[in-house]
Amino acid sequence: MIWLAWRQFRWQALTAAVATVLAAAWLLYLGGDIRDAHSAALSSCRTRPGCPQAMADFQARYRETMLYIAAGLGLGLALLGTFWGGPLVARELEAGTHRLVWNQSVTRRHWLATRLLLTVLAAAVVAAIVSALVTWAASPVDKSGGNRFGTILFGSRDIAPIGYAVFAVTLGTVIGLLVRRTLPAIAITLAAFIAIQFLVPNLVRPHLMPAKTATMPMTTEAVNHARNLGSVTGGPVIGGITLPDEPDAWISATSPLLTSDDRPLSTARFNHCLSSPPKTGTRGTFGDTAACLGKLNLHLKITYQPATRYWTFQLLETAFYLLLSALLATFALWRIRRHLN
Amino acid sequence: MPHDHSRPPVLQAEGLTKRYGRRRRPALDGVDLTIPPDRVIGLVGPNGAGKSTLLHLACGLTEPTSGSLRVLGSRPAADAAHLSRVGFMAQDAPVYRSFTVAEHLRLGARLNPGWDMAFAERRVREAGLDPSQKAGGLSGGQRAQLALTIAAAKRPDLLIFDEPAAALDPLARQGFLQNLLRFVADLNAAAVLSSHLLADVERVCDHIIVLSDARVQVAGDVKDLLATHRRLPTPHVPEDAELITGSIARFTTPPPATAEAVTLEELVLAYMTRADKATAHAYQEAAR
Numbered sequence: 001m002i003w004l005a006w007r008q009f010r011w012q013a014l015t016a017a018v019a020t021v022l023a024a025a026w027l028l029y030l031g032g033d034i035r036d037a038h039s040a041a042l043s044s045c046r047t048r049p050g051c052p053q054a055m056a057d058f059q060a061r062y063r064e065t066m067l068y069i070a071a072g073l074g075l076g077l078a079l080l081g082t083f084w085g086g087p088l089v090a091r092e093l094e095a096g097t098h099r100l101v102w103n104q105s106v107t108r109r110h111w112l113a114t115r116l117l118l119t120v121l122a123a124a125v126v127a128a129i130v131s132a133l134v135t136w137a138a139s140p141v142d143k144s145g146g147n148r149f150g151t152i153l154f155g156s157r158d159i160a161p162i163g164y165a166v167f168a169v170t171l172g173t174v175i176g177l178l179v180r181r182t183l184p185a186i187a188i189t190l191a192a193f194i195a196i197q198f199l200v201p202n203l204v205r206p207h208l209m210p211a212k213t214a215t216m217p218m219t220t221e222a223v224n225h226a227r228n229l230g231s232v233t234g235g236p237v238i239g240g241i242t243l244p245d246e247p248d249a250w251i252s253a254t255s256p257l258l259t260s261d262d263r264p265l266s267t268a269r270f271n272h273c274l275s276s277p278p279k280t281g282t283r284g285t286f287g288d289t290a291a292c293l294g295k296l297n298l299h300l301k302i303t304y305q306p307a308t309r310y311w312t313f314q315l316l317e318t319a320f321y322l323l324l325s326a327l328l329a330t331f332a333l334w335r336i337r338r339h340l341n
Numbered sequence: 342m343p344h345d346h347s348r349p350p351v352l353q354a355e356g357l358t359k360r361y362g363r364r365r366r367p368a369l370d371g372v373d374l375t376i377p378p379d380r381v382i383g384l385v386g387p388n389g390a391g392k393s394t395l396l397h398l399a400c401g402l403t404e405p406t407s408g409s410l411r412v413l414g415s416r417p418a419a420d421a422a423h424l425s426r427v428g429f430m431a432q433d434a435p436v437y438r439s440f441t442v443a444e445h446l447r448l449g450a451r452l453n454p455g456w457d458m459a460f461a462e463r464r465v466r467e468a469g470l471d472p473s474q475k476a477g478g479l480s481g482g483q484r485a486q487l488a489l490t491i492a493a494a495k496r497p498d499l500l501i502f503d504e505p506a507a508a509l510d511p512l513a514r515q516g517f518l519q520n521l522l523r524f525v526a527d528l529n530a531a532a533v534l535s536s537h538l539l540a541d542v543e544r545v546c547d548h549i550i551v552l553s554d555a556r557v558q559v560a561g562d563v564k565d566l567l568a569t570h571r572r573l574p575t576p577h578v579p580e581d582a583e584l585i586t587g588s589i590a591r592f593t594t595p596p597p598a599t600a601e602a603v604t605l606e607e608l609v610l611a612y613m614t615r616a617d618k619a620t621a622h623a624y625q626e627a628a629r
Contacts, residue, residue, distance in 0.1 A: 003451045007444065008437075096435035100488070103400055104452035105425035105495060107418070 001106055005118045012084055016126050019076075024133055031137030034062060038140040055144055062141045069134055070156035076130070077164045078193045080123045085172020086185035088115055089336070093180045108336045112173075116329060120169050127165035131158065147242075149250035149310050151201045158314050163321030168193050170325040174332045200317075206252035208316040211303045214243060218257060220294030224284030229274065236270035241300065248307035255301040257293070265298060349414030351499055351531045352376040352399060356408035359394050368394040370555040371408065376533070376548065380562075381525055383542030384535035385609060386552035392535040393432060395552065396503045399533070400429040413499055425455055428497035428530075432504045434488035438477030442470050445487060446494070453495035461494035481508035485517060493524045500525060502534040506541050518545050543605050551609050553616035563605060569593075570608050571600030585611040586618070 006013075041058040045051035089112070092098040102108050135157045142148040148157050155164065171193055176185035216222065218238070223229075227240020236257040243249050257265040273292035282291040305313065357372040369391045376382055384392050397403045398410055401418025410416075415423055436445060442465060450456045465472060468486035470479070476487060485508055492500060505521065506514045522545050525532040536542050542549060543563075550560040559566070573579075573588045579597075582590040589603055589611040603611075 001452060004448055007440070007448075095438070096431065096433065097437055099402060099429070099431035100435045100437075100491065101448075101452070102402065102418075103424065103427070103429040103431075103492070104449065105421050105454060106452045107421050107424065110421070 001110060001114045002118070004101070005115045008115070009084075009118060009122070013122055016080070016084075016122065020126050020129055023076075023130055027130070027133040027137045030065070031133070034137060034140050037061060038144070041144075059141065059145055062138075066138060066141060066153055066156075069138070070152050073130060073134060073156045073161060074164070074194075074197055077123075077127060077161060077168050078190055078197070080126065080165055081168025081172040081193050082186045082189045084119050084123060085169040085174075086176045086189045087182045088119060088169075088173045088176055089332075090176030090180055090182045090185040094182055109333050112333060112336050116170065116173055116332070119173075120166050120325070123165040123169045124162050127161040128159075131156070131161040145247060147248065147250070149248060149305070149307060149313070151205075151250070151252075154205075154250070154313070154317075155197070155201065158311075159318045160314055160321075163318035163325075164197070167196075167321040167325045167328075170328045170332075171196075174328045174335075177332055177335060200320075204320065205313070205317060206303070206305075208313060208320070209305065209309060211252060211305055214246075214302045214304060216241070216243065216300045216302055218293060218298040218300055220282060220290045221284075223290040223293050224286055226285070229286060229289065230270070234267055234271070236265040236267060238300065241302065243302065243304060246304065246306055248310075249304045250307075250310075250313075251302055251304045253303035257298045258301065260297050260299075265296065269296070348378045349411070350375050351378050351380070351382070351413060352533070353411045354395075354408065355410075357395075357398065357405055357410050358407045359391075359398060359403065360406045367406070367555050369398070369405075372555075372557050374550065374557055374560060376531075376550075376560075378531055380531055380548040381522065381546045382531070382533045383546030383549040384533060384552060385539055385542050385549060386535075386537065387613065388537050390552045391555045392537075392552055393503055396429075396501050396533065396535055400427055400501055402429075425453060425495060426498045428492035428495055428500045430485075430488045430492040430500070430502045430505055433508065434481075434484045434505075436476040436479070436484055436487055438475065440476050441472065442474050442476060442479075442487060443472035445476060445491060446472075449491050449494055455496045457494050457496050460496075461490050464490040464494070482510070482513045482517070485509060486520075489517075489521065489524070493528065496528055498530050500528070500530050500532040502532065504535055504537070506536065506538075514541065515544075521545065539606050539609055549605070549609070551612045553613045554620050556616070558612035558616050559608075566608060567602065567605065569596065570603050570611075571596040572603050572607075574599060574601070586614045587611060 037058055041054040044054040092101065101111060138148070138157070142157070147153060154160065168189075172185065172189040175189045175192065176182070179185050179188060222244075223238070225242065226238045229238055231237050238254065238257060241251055241254055243251070257270065259265055273289050273296075277288035277292035280288055280291045282288055284290055352374065353376070354372050354374040357369055357374070358367055359369040360367045372395070384395065386392050394403070398405055399412050399417055401416075413423070413426055418424055440448065446458065446461045446465065449461060450458055465487070468483070468490070470483055470487060476484065479487065485505060489505065492502075502521065506517055509517055518541060521532070521534070534542070534546070546563065548560075548562050549566070551558040569592050570589060571592060573582070573584070573590050578584045578590060581594040582592045582596070584590045589607060
């Protein structure tokens with residue numbers, strides 16, 4: 001059975017091997033590039049007083065790359081699920097070859113278990129290799145303040161991608177088993193996996209452990225440390241906050257700007273500070289606006305997970321996806337025996 | 342062939358019903374059937390009569406909606422051991438297009454503990470198949486030969502063929518069916534084969550089942566059926582006979598010498614016609 005599973009998988013395995021080698025080569029190059037930039041930033045720290053600026057520039061230079069890598073890795077894993085998992089059963093049903101293979105002296109469960117296990121293991125290995133390289137390449141950025149615990153980057157580091165890969169393949173297999181046609185299976189798997197990858201960080205991950213809360217006074221300096229002010233809906237919100245005493249914590253929710261009586265700052269007063277603040281000559285990202293807001297005695301309520309929980313979250317999230325995969329696989333093994341009409 | 346009553350029936354169905362979807366008419370409707378071992382059984386009936394459904398149920402590819410079915414004494418496809426006792430050649434002889442002929446034999450060897458590689462290789466040679474050829478490039482007849490080889494080389498006790506000769510031209514058909522018979526004899530296996538062509542079945546089977554309109558219309562050994570069915574000389578139906586259609590009747594006692602013998606084809610057609618009329622009648626009733 002292992003022979004057959006491998007025989008039917010070898011081209012997909014070869015394609016993935018080539019893609020992995022290309023990705024690895026690029027990540028090795030990127031890792032070197034990041035290390036060069038990092039040591040340049042560090043050396044400027046030693047010689048000149050502009051250290052914070054040099055480090056901020058270093059961070060800014062790779063911020064987008066890190067996001068692209070996270071997105072690319074997520075998409076790559078989605079493709080594993082769609083092109084490895086989706087056709088695993090569906091193609092047999094479509095070509096009618098299930099009528100050949102299911103009548104050999106191997107039960108359907110054994111057949112599915114072997115094929116699924118081989119594919120899942122291969123996906124896990126690919127994900128582990130790429131994730132290890134990403135983690136290595138990004139480590140100077142992560143260590144010097146890039147937020148690896150952040151909503152988007154978290155899933156492209158360490159062991160979480162292994163959980164995603166296993167889940168993607170299992171999900172694709174189950175969808176293929178249910179819809180029985182390869183192309184719809186591929187399309188549905190792609191959509192479903194991407195949807196889940198968006199939902200879990202927002203709906204599940206914040207609750208894997210009870211979050212901590214903190215109140216953060218929004219002084220002029222604190223406002224200037226934020227990345228963005230306001231939103232398209234015009235609310236008094238502030239984004240890109242880092243906690244001063246826990247800079248690497250994952251902030252899962254931020255309240256709007258609150259006045260001293262815990263009420264949201266009125267939009268009129270917020271807009272006043274935003275569009276026509278009194279001229280004070282304050283410097284920083286938001287300048288006079290920051291000074292205007294700083295005078296209002298505002299604060300934020302922040303829900304966060306401390307940075308020390310990073311590895312707990314990696315384990316919990318991976319376990320969550322592995323558990324989902326186990327449930328899906330159990331369902332598939334039950335379904336393939338019972339209901340194929 | 343000698344009958345061995347200590348062995349379980351090849352196939353035993355009780356009230357076997359299969360419905361695809363809740364609203365549709367059943368593909369099989371309360372089929373009761375017992376097939377004794379050591380026979381070559383022909384399953385005949387028009388297209389859509391439920392032949393494939395019955396065979397798919399027999400090899401466990403689908404599950405009955407209600408009723409029970411036992412194959413060689415146990416639930417179809419119950420476990421690996423039972424799977425190894427039943428060989429199935431599906432309609433259109435599905436094979437892996439990207440696998441070579443040799444890889445198909447390897448698949449058989451890897452997946453069946455009782456695989457007879459010498460037999461399989463000899464069969465492939467006799468059928469004139471090139472072992473290094475990809476199965477996607479085989480003709481319909483060659484594919485059927487390959488599928489037949491895979492089904493037989495696991496040395497099952499029961500071989501099931503779903504329209505095995507459908508893809509073949511008349512000449513290839515004859516040779517193929519003869520081949521198939523030889524296998525069955527060599528393996529000392531029972532065989533069930535379905536066909537919508539009575540001629541195929543007549544040539545190779547010693548037991549037939551006429552399936553029409555989701556029900557078994559008649560089943561029995563060919564020689565018994567021929568011995569009990571006669572064409573009535575007059576419209577009068579004797580007490581020990583049941584009229585099927587036209588002038589063909591089944592006798593429960595030895596028929597009189599005056600009654601004319603019928604061919605298997607006439608007999609089968611009589612039952613199919615009766616089933617057809619019953620359906621038409623039922624539709625008219627429903628329409629009222």
